[in-house]
Amino acid sequence: MHILLIIVSILLIAIVLLQGGKNGGDANIMSGGNSDLFSNRKERGGELFITRLTFCLGIAFMVICVIL
Secondary structure, three states, X not given: XXXXXXXXXXXXXXXXXXXXXXXXXXXXXXXXXXXXXOOOOOOOOHHHHHHHHHHHHHHHHHHHHHHO
């Protein structure tokens, strides 16, 4: 079970690093340009797959941690 936790942890780290920024630029937040900060942006294709995979890996990580 510990091996599975390590594998899920490494995959989760890799997938999170693959995700792109959702708001276009962090400098925009610091400078006060937050006009589109809360705008709804639909994810498509690869972005949607990576988001769902991140969610599933996060749930798997939490479940394995609770079991251990």
